[in-house]
Amino acid sequence: MDRVRVRLVPAVRDPHMPTFLQQLRVDWPAASERAATEALRSRVLAELGLAREGGALAPGVLGTVSLKEVLQERGRAAGYDPKLDKCLVTEDQLSVLAELQEAVSQWPQASPPGLAVAPHASADVCMVIHVVSCEEEFQQQKLDLLWWKLDDRAPLTQKHLVCGPVKVAGTPSKLTAPEYYELRHTQVCKASALKHGRDLVQDPAWTEVFSILSAATIKFEMLSTAPQSQLLLALADSSISTKGTRSGTFVMYNCARLATLFEGYKHSTEQGLYPTFPPVSSLDFSLLQDEGEWLLLFNGVLPFPDLLGQTAALACAASGLHVTARTETMCKFLVQLSMDFSSYYNRVHILGEPRPHLFGQMFARLQLLRAVREVLHTGLAMLGLPPLSHI
Known part of the structure:
Protein backbone atom coordinates (compact mmCIF):
# COMPACT_ATOMS: atom_id res chain seq x y z
CA MET A 1 0.00 0.00 0.00
CA ASP A 2 1.24 3.46 -0.82
CA ARG A 3 1.27 6.13 1.78
CA VAL A 4 -0.97 9.17 1.59
CA ARG A 5 0.36 12.56 2.58
CA VAL A 6 -2.04 14.20 5.00
CA ARG A 7 -2.25 17.88 5.85
CA LEU A 8 -4.40 18.91 8.82
CA VAL A 9 -5.70 22.36 8.01
CA PRO A 10 -7.55 24.53 10.52
CA ALA A 11 -10.30 26.56 8.92
CA VAL A 12 -8.72 29.88 9.87
CA ARG A 13 -10.87 32.97 9.36
CA ASP A 14 -10.22 34.81 12.64
CA PRO A 15 -7.30 37.23 12.00
CA HIS A 16 -5.91 36.42 15.45
CA MET A 17 -5.95 32.66 14.90
CA PRO A 18 -2.64 32.28 13.01
CA THR A 19 -0.81 33.91 15.93
CA PHE A 20 -2.63 31.66 18.39
CA LEU A 21 -1.72 28.57 16.35
CA GLN A 22 1.93 29.63 16.24
CA GLN A 23 1.90 30.12 20.02
CA LEU A 24 0.62 26.55 20.33
CA ARG A 25 3.45 25.40 18.04
CA VAL A 26 1.11 24.37 15.27
CA ASP A 27 2.84 24.22 11.90
CA TRP A 28 0.92 26.85 9.97
CA PRO A 29 2.46 28.76 7.02
CA ALA A 30 3.09 32.42 7.73
CA ALA A 31 4.26 33.35 4.22
CA SER A 32 2.47 35.99 2.19
CA GLU A 33 -0.19 34.65 -0.15
CA ARG A 34 -0.64 37.85 -2.16
CA ALA A 35 0.71 36.42 -5.43
CA ALA A 36 -1.41 33.29 -5.08
CA THR A 37 -4.46 35.40 -4.32
CA GLU A 38 -3.91 37.45 -7.47
CA ALA A 39 -3.68 34.27 -9.54
CA LEU A 40 -6.93 32.98 -8.08
CA ARG A 41 -8.65 36.31 -8.70
CA SER A 42 -7.51 36.29 -12.31
CA ARG A 43 -8.89 32.78 -12.73
CA VAL A 44 -12.19 33.89 -11.22
CA LEU A 45 -12.59 36.95 -13.43
CA ALA A 46 -11.20 35.58 -16.67
CA GLU A 47 -12.34 31.99 -16.87
CA LEU A 48 -15.45 31.49 -14.80
CA GLY A 49 -17.76 34.14 -16.21
CA LEU A 50 -19.13 35.08 -12.81
CA ALA A 51 -22.70 36.31 -12.70
CA ARG A 52 -22.80 39.88 -11.50
CA GLU A 53 -26.39 40.02 -10.47
CA GLY A 54 -28.08 43.18 -9.35
CA GLY A 55 -25.50 45.57 -10.75
CA ALA A 56 -22.95 46.88 -8.25
CA LEU A 57 -21.46 44.31 -5.91
CA ALA A 58 -20.73 44.80 -2.24
CA PRO A 59 -17.12 45.65 -1.31
CA GLY A 60 -14.93 42.54 -1.37
CA VAL A 61 -17.41 40.50 -3.44
CA LEU A 62 -16.33 39.39 -6.90
CA GLY A 63 -19.51 37.66 -7.98
CA THR A 64 -21.37 34.36 -7.87
CA VAL A 65 -20.16 31.04 -9.19
CA SER A 66 -22.11 27.81 -9.67
CA LEU A 67 -20.70 24.78 -7.85
CA LYS A 68 -23.31 22.40 -9.18
CA GLU A 69 -20.98 20.87 -11.75
CA VAL A 70 -18.24 20.24 -9.20
CA LEU A 71 -20.79 18.90 -6.72
CA GLN A 72 -22.12 16.40 -9.24
CA GLU A 73 -18.61 15.33 -10.20
CA ARG A 74 -17.10 14.92 -6.74
CA GLY A 75 -19.42 15.96 -3.98
CA ARG A 76 -22.37 13.62 -3.79
CA ALA A 77 -20.40 10.41 -3.29
CA ALA A 78 -18.17 12.10 -0.73
CA GLY A 79 -21.06 13.23 1.47
CA TYR A 80 -21.34 16.90 0.54
CA ASP A 81 -24.69 18.59 1.05
CA PRO A 82 -26.72 18.10 -2.19
CA LYS A 83 -28.26 21.56 -1.73
CA LEU A 84 -24.94 23.24 -2.43
CA ASP A 85 -25.05 25.17 -5.68
CA LYS A 86 -24.15 28.83 -5.95
CA CYS A 87 -21.31 30.37 -4.01
CA LEU A 88 -20.66 34.05 -3.46
CA VAL A 89 -16.96 34.54 -4.15
CA THR A 90 -15.27 37.09 -1.88
CA GLU A 91 -11.76 38.40 -1.44
CA ASP A 92 -11.67 36.73 1.97
CA GLN A 93 -12.40 33.35 0.39
CA LEU A 94 -9.61 33.80 -2.12
CA SER A 95 -7.26 34.66 0.73
CA VAL A 96 -8.22 31.45 2.54
CA LEU A 97 -7.75 29.40 -0.64
CA ALA A 98 -4.33 30.97 -1.17
CA GLU A 99 -3.44 30.02 2.38
CA LEU A 100 -4.55 26.46 1.72
CA GLN A 101 -2.40 26.34 -1.39
CA GLU A 102 0.56 27.54 0.66
CA ALA A 103 -0.09 24.94 3.35
CA VAL A 104 -0.18 22.10 0.81
CA SER A 105 2.92 23.33 -1.02
CA GLN A 106 4.95 23.35 2.20
CA TRP A 107 3.98 19.80 3.20
CA PRO A 108 6.95 17.38 2.95
CA GLN A 109 7.05 14.73 0.30
CA ALA A 110 6.72 11.89 2.80
CA SER A 111 4.40 11.44 5.74
CA PRO A 112 5.62 10.35 9.16
CA PRO A 113 5.37 6.56 9.47
CA GLY A 114 1.95 5.37 10.51
CA LEU A 115 0.20 8.70 10.03
CA ALA A 116 -2.27 7.59 7.39
CA VAL A 117 -2.45 4.80 4.92
CA ALA A 118 -4.87 4.27 2.07
CA PRO A 119 -4.91 1.41 -0.42
CA HIS A 120 -4.18 2.01 -4.11
CA ALA A 121 -2.95 5.56 -3.45
CA SER A 122 -0.21 6.95 -5.65
CA ALA A 123 2.89 8.41 -4.04
CA ASP A 124 2.01 11.99 -4.97
CA VAL A 125 -1.48 11.91 -3.45
CA CYS A 126 -2.12 14.58 -0.82
CA MET A 127 -5.18 14.48 1.39
CA VAL A 128 -6.31 17.64 3.16
CA ILE A 129 -8.26 17.36 6.39
CA HIS A 130 -10.06 20.57 7.33
CA VAL A 131 -10.38 21.06 11.08
CA VAL A 132 -13.66 22.96 11.25
CA SER A 133 -16.29 23.84 13.83
CA CYS A 134 -19.77 22.36 13.51
CA GLU A 135 -21.15 25.87 12.85
CA GLU A 136 -18.80 26.49 9.94
CA GLU A 137 -18.90 23.13 8.20
CA PHE A 138 -21.48 24.10 5.56
CA GLN A 139 -19.39 27.10 4.52
CA GLN A 140 -16.31 24.89 4.48
CA GLN A 141 -18.06 22.53 2.07
CA LYS A 142 -18.57 25.47 -0.28
CA LEU A 143 -14.91 26.37 0.06
CA ASP A 144 -13.85 22.79 -0.75
CA LEU A 145 -15.81 22.83 -4.00
CA LEU A 146 -14.61 26.32 -4.88
CA TRP A 147 -11.00 25.20 -4.38
CA TRP A 148 -11.52 22.31 -6.80
CA LYS A 149 -13.12 24.67 -9.33
CA LEU A 150 -10.43 27.35 -9.20
CA ASP A 151 -7.27 25.30 -8.73
CA ASP A 152 -6.36 22.41 -11.02
CA ARG A 153 -3.75 21.30 -8.48
CA ALA A 154 -6.13 21.17 -5.53
CA PRO A 155 -5.89 17.85 -3.62
CA LEU A 156 -8.22 15.21 -4.99
CA THR A 157 -9.40 14.33 -1.50
CA GLN A 158 -10.64 16.72 1.16
CA LYS A 159 -12.17 15.57 4.41
CA HIS A 160 -13.56 17.28 7.50
CA LEU A 161 -12.64 16.83 11.14
CA VAL A 162 -15.62 18.54 12.77
CA CYS A 163 -15.07 19.90 16.28
CA GLY A 164 -17.69 20.64 18.90
CA PRO A 165 -18.25 24.04 20.50
CA VAL A 166 -15.88 25.53 23.09
CA LYS A 167 -17.53 27.25 26.05
CA VAL A 168 -16.26 28.90 29.21
CA ALA A 169 -17.56 27.56 32.51
CA GLY A 170 -19.36 30.01 34.78
CA THR A 171 -19.49 33.00 32.44
CA PRO A 172 -21.64 33.89 29.43
CA SER A 173 -18.97 36.20 28.01
CA LYS A 174 -16.84 35.18 25.07
CA LEU A 175 -13.11 34.68 25.32
CA THR A 176 -10.95 35.35 22.28
Whole structure:
Protein backbone atom coordinates (compact mmCIF):
# COMPACT_ATOMS: atom_id res chain seq x y z
CA MET A 1 0.00 0.00 0.00
CA ASP A 2 1.24 3.46 -0.82
CA ARG A 3 1.27 6.13 1.78
CA VAL A 4 -0.97 9.17 1.59
CA ARG A 5 0.36 12.56 2.58
CA VAL A 6 -2.04 14.20 5.00
CA ARG A 7 -2.25 17.88 5.85
CA LEU A 8 -4.40 18.91 8.82
CA VAL A 9 -5.70 22.36 8.01
CA PRO A 10 -7.55 24.53 10.52
CA ALA A 11 -10.30 26.56 8.92
CA VAL A 12 -8.72 29.88 9.87
CA ARG A 13 -10.87 32.97 9.36
CA ASP A 14 -10.22 34.81 12.64
CA PRO A 15 -7.30 37.23 12.00
CA HIS A 16 -5.91 36.42 15.45
CA MET A 17 -5.95 32.66 14.90
CA PRO A 18 -2.64 32.28 13.01
CA THR A 19 -0.81 33.91 15.93
CA PHE A 20 -2.63 31.66 18.39
CA LEU A 21 -1.72 28.57 16.35
CA GLN A 22 1.93 29.63 16.24
CA GLN A 23 1.90 30.12 20.02
CA LEU A 24 0.62 26.55 20.33
CA ARG A 25 3.45 25.40 18.04
CA VAL A 26 1.11 24.37 15.27
CA ASP A 27 2.84 24.22 11.90
CA TRP A 28 0.92 26.85 9.97
CA PRO A 29 2.46 28.76 7.02
CA ALA A 30 3.09 32.42 7.73
CA ALA A 31 4.26 33.35 4.22
CA SER A 32 2.47 35.99 2.19
CA GLU A 33 -0.19 34.65 -0.15
CA ARG A 34 -0.64 37.85 -2.16
CA ALA A 35 0.71 36.42 -5.43
CA ALA A 36 -1.41 33.29 -5.08
CA THR A 37 -4.46 35.40 -4.32
CA GLU A 38 -3.91 37.45 -7.47
CA ALA A 39 -3.68 34.27 -9.54
CA LEU A 40 -6.93 32.98 -8.08
CA ARG A 41 -8.65 36.31 -8.70
CA SER A 42 -7.51 36.29 -12.31
CA ARG A 43 -8.89 32.78 -12.73
CA VAL A 44 -12.19 33.89 -11.22
CA LEU A 45 -12.59 36.95 -13.43
CA ALA A 46 -11.20 35.58 -16.67
CA GLU A 47 -12.34 31.99 -16.87
CA LEU A 48 -15.45 31.49 -14.80
CA GLY A 49 -17.76 34.14 -16.21
CA LEU A 50 -19.13 35.08 -12.81
CA ALA A 51 -22.70 36.31 -12.70
CA ARG A 52 -22.80 39.88 -11.50
CA GLU A 53 -26.39 40.02 -10.47
CA GLY A 54 -28.08 43.18 -9.35
CA GLY A 55 -25.50 45.57 -10.75
CA ALA A 56 -22.95 46.88 -8.25
CA LEU A 57 -21.46 44.31 -5.91
CA ALA A 58 -20.73 44.80 -2.24
CA PRO A 59 -17.12 45.65 -1.31
CA GLY A 60 -14.93 42.54 -1.37
CA VAL A 61 -17.41 40.50 -3.44
CA LEU A 62 -16.33 39.39 -6.90
CA GLY A 63 -19.51 37.66 -7.98
CA THR A 64 -21.37 34.36 -7.87
CA VAL A 65 -20.16 31.04 -9.19
CA SER A 66 -22.11 27.81 -9.67
CA LEU A 67 -20.70 24.78 -7.85
CA LYS A 68 -23.31 22.40 -9.18
CA GLU A 69 -20.98 20.87 -11.75
CA VAL A 70 -18.24 20.24 -9.20
CA LEU A 71 -20.79 18.90 -6.72
CA GLN A 72 -22.12 16.40 -9.24
CA GLU A 73 -18.61 15.33 -10.20
CA ARG A 74 -17.10 14.92 -6.74
CA GLY A 75 -19.42 15.96 -3.98
CA ARG A 76 -22.37 13.62 -3.79
CA ALA A 77 -20.40 10.41 -3.29
CA ALA A 78 -18.17 12.10 -0.73
CA GLY A 79 -21.06 13.23 1.47
CA TYR A 80 -21.34 16.90 0.54
CA ASP A 81 -24.69 18.59 1.05
CA PRO A 82 -26.72 18.10 -2.19
CA LYS A 83 -28.26 21.56 -1.73
CA LEU A 84 -24.94 23.24 -2.43
CA ASP A 85 -25.05 25.17 -5.68
CA LYS A 86 -24.15 28.83 -5.95
CA CYS A 87 -21.31 30.37 -4.01
CA LEU A 88 -20.66 34.05 -3.46
CA VAL A 89 -16.96 34.54 -4.15
CA THR A 90 -15.27 37.09 -1.88
CA GLU A 91 -11.76 38.40 -1.44
CA ASP A 92 -11.67 36.73 1.97
CA GLN A 93 -12.40 33.35 0.39
CA LEU A 94 -9.61 33.80 -2.12
CA SER A 95 -7.26 34.66 0.73
CA VAL A 96 -8.22 31.45 2.54
CA LEU A 97 -7.75 29.40 -0.64
CA ALA A 98 -4.33 30.97 -1.17
CA GLU A 99 -3.44 30.02 2.38
CA LEU A 100 -4.55 26.46 1.72
CA GLN A 101 -2.40 26.34 -1.39
CA GLU A 102 0.56 27.54 0.66
CA ALA A 103 -0.09 24.94 3.35
CA VAL A 104 -0.18 22.10 0.81
CA SER A 105 2.92 23.33 -1.02
CA GLN A 106 4.95 23.35 2.20
CA TRP A 107 3.98 19.80 3.20
CA PRO A 108 6.95 17.38 2.95
CA GLN A 109 7.05 14.73 0.30
CA ALA A 110 6.72 11.89 2.80
CA SER A 111 4.40 11.44 5.74
CA PRO A 112 5.62 10.35 9.16
CA PRO A 113 5.37 6.56 9.47
CA GLY A 114 1.95 5.37 10.51
CA LEU A 115 0.20 8.70 10.03
CA ALA A 116 -2.27 7.59 7.39
CA VAL A 117 -2.45 4.80 4.92
CA ALA A 118 -4.87 4.27 2.07
CA PRO A 119 -4.91 1.41 -0.42
CA HIS A 120 -4.18 2.01 -4.11
CA ALA A 121 -2.95 5.56 -3.45
CA SER A 122 -0.21 6.95 -5.65
CA ALA A 123 2.89 8.41 -4.04
CA ASP A 124 2.01 11.99 -4.97
CA VAL A 125 -1.48 11.91 -3.45
CA CYS A 126 -2.12 14.58 -0.82
CA MET A 127 -5.18 14.48 1.39
CA VAL A 128 -6.31 17.64 3.16
CA ILE A 129 -8.26 17.36 6.39
CA HIS A 130 -10.06 20.57 7.33
CA VAL A 131 -10.38 21.06 11.08
CA VAL A 132 -13.66 22.96 11.25
CA SER A 133 -16.29 23.84 13.83
CA CYS A 134 -19.77 22.36 13.51
CA GLU A 135 -21.15 25.87 12.85
CA GLU A 136 -18.80 26.49 9.94
CA GLU A 137 -18.90 23.13 8.20
CA PHE A 138 -21.48 24.10 5.56
CA GLN A 139 -19.39 27.10 4.52
CA GLN A 140 -16.31 24.89 4.48
CA GLN A 141 -18.06 22.53 2.07
CA LYS A 142 -18.57 25.47 -0.28
CA LEU A 143 -14.91 26.37 0.06
CA ASP A 144 -13.85 22.79 -0.75
CA LEU A 145 -15.81 22.83 -4.00
CA LEU A 146 -14.61 26.32 -4.88
CA TRP A 147 -11.00 25.20 -4.38
CA TRP A 148 -11.52 22.31 -6.80
CA LYS A 149 -13.12 24.67 -9.33
CA LEU A 150 -10.43 27.35 -9.20
CA ASP A 151 -7.27 25.30 -8.73
CA ASP A 152 -6.36 22.41 -11.02
CA ARG A 153 -3.75 21.30 -8.48
CA ALA A 154 -6.13 21.17 -5.53
CA PRO A 155 -5.89 17.85 -3.62
CA LEU A 156 -8.22 15.21 -4.99
CA THR A 157 -9.40 14.33 -1.50
CA GLN A 158 -10.64 16.72 1.16
CA LYS A 159 -12.17 15.57 4.41
CA HIS A 160 -13.56 17.28 7.50
CA LEU A 161 -12.64 16.83 11.14
CA VAL A 162 -15.62 18.54 12.77
CA CYS A 163 -15.07 19.90 16.28
CA GLY A 164 -17.69 20.64 18.90
CA PRO A 165 -18.25 24.04 20.50
CA VAL A 166 -15.88 25.53 23.09
CA LYS A 167 -17.53 27.25 26.05
CA VAL A 168 -16.26 28.90 29.21
CA ALA A 169 -17.56 27.56 32.51
CA GLY A 170 -19.36 30.01 34.78
CA THR A 171 -19.49 33.00 32.44
CA PRO A 172 -21.64 33.89 29.43
CA SER A 173 -18.97 36.20 28.01
CA LYS A 174 -16.84 35.18 25.07
CA LEU A 175 -13.11 34.68 25.32
CA THR A 176 -10.95 35.35 22.28
CA ALA A 177 -8.02 33.09 21.41
CA PRO A 178 -5.40 35.76 22.32
CA GLU A 179 -7.15 36.36 25.67
CA TYR A 180 -7.25 32.64 26.37
CA TYR A 181 -3.52 32.21 25.66
CA GLU A 182 -2.59 35.29 27.68
CA LEU A 183 -4.64 34.04 30.63
CA ARG A 184 -2.95 30.65 30.63
CA HIS A 185 0.50 32.20 30.14
CA THR A 186 -0.07 34.50 33.11
CA GLN A 187 -1.24 31.58 35.25
CA VAL A 188 1.79 29.50 34.27
CA CYS A 189 4.13 32.34 35.26
CA LYS A 190 2.26 32.84 38.54
CA ALA A 191 2.44 29.14 39.41
CA SER A 192 6.17 29.14 38.67
CA ALA A 193 6.71 32.18 40.90
CA LEU A 194 4.93 30.40 43.77
CA LYS A 195 6.99 27.26 43.21
CA HIS A 196 10.38 28.98 43.02
CA GLY A 197 9.67 31.84 45.40
CA ARG A 198 10.50 34.52 42.84
CA ASP A 199 9.17 36.00 39.61
CA LEU A 200 10.99 34.52 36.61
CA VAL A 201 9.01 36.28 33.86
CA GLN A 202 11.84 38.71 33.13
CA ASP A 203 14.48 35.97 33.06
CA PRO A 204 15.32 35.23 29.38
CA ALA A 205 16.27 31.66 30.31
CA TRP A 206 12.66 30.98 31.30
CA THR A 207 10.91 32.65 28.35
CA GLU A 208 10.91 29.49 26.23
CA VAL A 209 9.96 27.33 29.22
CA PHE A 210 6.88 29.44 29.93
CA SER A 211 5.95 29.41 26.25
CA ILE A 212 6.12 25.60 26.11
CA LEU A 213 4.24 25.21 29.39
CA SER A 214 1.47 27.53 28.18
CA ALA A 215 1.14 25.58 24.93
CA ALA A 216 1.12 22.27 26.83
CA THR A 217 -1.53 23.51 29.23
CA ILE A 218 -3.84 24.62 26.42
CA LYS A 219 -3.26 21.59 24.21
CA PHE A 220 -3.96 19.09 26.97
CA GLU A 221 -6.98 21.07 28.05
CA MET A 222 -8.45 21.17 24.56
CA LEU A 223 -7.35 17.76 23.26
CA SER A 224 -8.28 15.71 26.34
CA THR A 225 -11.90 15.96 25.20
CA ALA A 226 -12.98 14.07 22.09
CA PRO A 227 -12.86 16.63 19.23
CA GLN A 228 -16.52 16.18 18.28
CA SER A 229 -17.72 16.82 21.86
CA GLN A 230 -18.40 20.13 23.57
CA LEU A 231 -15.41 21.49 25.49
CA LEU A 232 -16.03 23.39 28.72
CA LEU A 233 -13.06 25.49 29.80
CA ALA A 234 -12.43 26.02 33.51
CA LEU A 235 -10.33 29.16 33.76
CA ALA A 236 -9.40 29.06 37.46
CA ASP A 237 -5.74 29.15 38.52
CA SER A 238 -6.15 25.74 40.18
CA SER A 239 -6.05 24.04 36.78
CA ILE A 240 -2.41 25.14 36.33
CA SER A 241 -0.23 23.18 38.72
CA THR A 242 2.67 20.74 38.61
CA LYS A 243 0.73 18.70 41.19
CA GLY A 244 -2.57 18.73 39.30
CA THR A 245 -2.87 15.28 37.84
CA ARG A 246 -5.01 16.31 34.86
CA SER A 247 -2.89 19.01 33.28
CA GLY A 248 -0.22 19.26 30.63
CA THR A 249 1.90 21.03 33.24
CA PHE A 250 1.88 17.83 35.30
CA VAL A 251 3.12 15.77 32.33
CA MET A 252 5.83 18.33 31.61
CA TYR A 253 6.85 18.37 35.27
CA ASN A 254 7.42 14.62 35.23
CA CYS A 255 9.39 14.87 31.99
CA ALA A 256 11.61 17.37 33.79
CA ARG A 257 11.98 15.01 36.76
CA LEU A 258 13.17 12.27 34.42
CA ALA A 259 15.64 14.67 32.82
CA THR A 260 16.95 15.63 36.27
CA LEU A 261 17.29 11.96 37.22
CA PHE A 262 19.43 11.10 34.19
CA GLU A 263 21.44 14.28 34.52
CA GLY A 264 22.12 13.30 38.13
CA TYR A 265 23.29 9.86 37.04
CA LYS A 266 25.55 11.40 34.38
CA HIS A 267 27.07 13.83 36.88
CA SER A 268 27.69 11.08 39.43
CA THR A 269 29.32 8.92 36.74
CA GLU A 270 31.66 11.77 35.83
CA GLN A 271 32.60 12.01 39.49
CA GLY A 272 33.37 8.31 39.59
CA LEU A 273 30.54 7.36 41.95
CA TYR A 274 28.82 5.07 39.44
CA PRO A 275 30.22 2.97 36.58
CA THR A 276 29.22 3.70 33.00
CA PHE A 277 25.96 2.16 31.83
CA PRO A 278 26.48 -1.50 30.86
CA PRO A 279 25.08 -3.14 27.70
CA VAL A 280 21.33 -3.68 27.97
CA SER A 281 21.79 -7.38 27.19
CA SER A 282 23.75 -7.77 30.42
CA LEU A 283 21.03 -6.30 32.67
CA ASP A 284 19.13 -8.51 35.09
CA PHE A 285 15.50 -7.38 34.86
CA SER A 286 14.43 -9.99 37.43
CA LEU A 287 15.67 -7.42 39.95
CA LEU A 288 12.61 -5.30 39.07
CA GLN A 289 10.26 -6.62 41.72
CA ASP A 290 8.40 -3.48 42.79
CA GLU A 291 4.74 -3.36 41.78
CA GLY A 292 5.20 0.17 40.45
CA GLU A 293 7.88 -1.04 38.03
CA TRP A 294 5.59 -3.63 36.49
CA LEU A 295 2.81 -1.05 36.35
CA LEU A 296 5.04 1.24 34.29
CA LEU A 297 6.05 -1.62 32.03
CA PHE A 298 2.70 -3.28 31.38
CA ASN A 299 0.45 -0.20 31.45
CA GLY A 300 2.86 2.28 29.89
CA VAL A 301 5.79 0.98 27.85
CA LEU A 302 4.47 -2.25 26.31
CA PRO A 303 1.04 -1.04 25.07
CA PHE A 304 2.38 2.25 23.72
CA PRO A 305 3.23 1.11 20.14
CA ASP A 306 -0.33 -0.13 19.59
CA LEU A 307 -1.78 3.01 21.14
CA LEU A 308 0.47 5.14 18.95
CA GLY A 309 -0.77 3.43 15.81
CA GLN A 310 -4.42 3.72 16.83
CA THR A 311 -4.12 7.38 17.77
CA ALA A 312 -2.04 8.53 14.82
CA ALA A 313 -4.03 6.76 12.11
CA LEU A 314 -7.00 8.82 11.04
CA ALA A 315 -9.70 6.90 9.20
CA CYS A 316 -8.67 8.50 5.93
CA ALA A 317 -9.38 5.54 3.69
CA ALA A 318 -13.00 5.26 4.81
CA SER A 319 -15.71 6.54 2.51
CA GLY A 320 -17.56 9.72 3.35
CA LEU A 321 -16.62 13.27 4.13
CA HIS A 322 -15.87 13.03 7.84
CA VAL A 323 -12.92 11.65 9.78
CA THR A 324 -12.47 11.25 13.51
CA ALA A 325 -9.44 11.75 15.73
CA ARG A 326 -8.62 10.25 19.11
CA THR A 327 -6.55 13.01 20.65
CA GLU A 328 -8.11 12.39 24.05
CA THR A 329 -6.67 8.86 24.10
CA MET A 330 -3.08 10.09 23.87
CA CYS A 331 -3.60 12.90 26.40
CA LYS A 332 -5.20 10.61 28.96
CA PHE A 333 -2.49 8.00 28.43
CA LEU A 334 0.32 10.50 29.03
CA VAL A 335 -1.38 11.85 32.15
CA GLN A 336 -1.90 8.33 33.55
CA LEU A 337 1.70 7.35 32.77
CA SER A 338 2.89 10.52 34.52
CA MET A 339 0.77 9.65 37.54
CA ASP A 340 2.21 6.12 37.68
CA PHE A 341 5.76 7.41 37.30
CA SER A 342 5.25 10.15 39.90
CA SER A 343 3.93 7.65 42.43
CA TYR A 344 6.88 5.33 41.78
CA TYR A 345 9.48 8.10 41.79
CA ASN A 346 8.21 9.54 45.08
CA ARG A 347 8.45 6.13 46.73
CA VAL A 348 11.57 4.52 45.26
CA HIS A 349 15.09 5.94 45.46
CA ILE A 350 16.50 5.22 41.99
CA LEU A 351 20.06 6.45 42.40
CA GLY A 352 21.06 4.58 45.51
CA GLU A 353 24.32 4.47 47.41
CA PRO A 354 27.36 3.80 45.19
CA ARG A 355 27.82 0.20 46.29
CA PRO A 356 28.61 -2.46 43.67
CA HIS A 357 25.99 -4.94 44.94
CA LEU A 358 23.26 -2.30 44.33
CA PHE A 359 24.31 -1.35 40.79
CA GLY A 360 22.43 -4.18 39.08
CA GLN A 361 19.05 -3.08 40.38
CA MET A 362 19.86 0.58 39.75
CA PHE A 363 20.75 -0.07 36.09
CA ALA A 364 17.62 -2.19 35.55
CA ARG A 365 15.50 0.64 36.96
CA LEU A 366 17.28 3.25 34.88
CA GLN A 367 16.71 1.21 31.72
CA LEU A 368 13.00 0.94 32.53
CA LEU A 369 12.82 4.69 33.07
CA ARG A 370 14.68 5.27 29.83
CA ALA A 371 11.80 3.51 28.12
CA VAL A 372 9.28 5.58 30.09
CA ARG A 373 11.10 8.75 29.04
CA GLU A 374 11.03 7.67 25.38
CA VAL A 375 7.29 7.02 25.57
CA LEU A 376 6.61 10.41 27.14
CA HIS A 377 8.78 12.23 24.61
CA THR A 378 7.18 10.43 21.65
CA GLY A 379 3.68 11.10 22.96
CA LEU A 380 4.45 14.78 23.44
CA ALA A 381 5.94 14.97 19.94
CA MET A 382 2.63 13.69 18.57
CA LEU A 383 0.97 16.68 20.24
CA GLY A 384 3.59 19.05 18.81
CA LEU A 385 5.28 19.63 22.17
CA PRO A 386 8.97 19.36 23.08
CA PRO A 387 9.92 17.89 26.49
CA LEU A 388 11.33 20.16 29.18
CA SER A 389 14.46 19.49 31.22
CA HIS A 390 13.42 21.82 34.04
CA ILE A 391 10.31 23.61 35.29
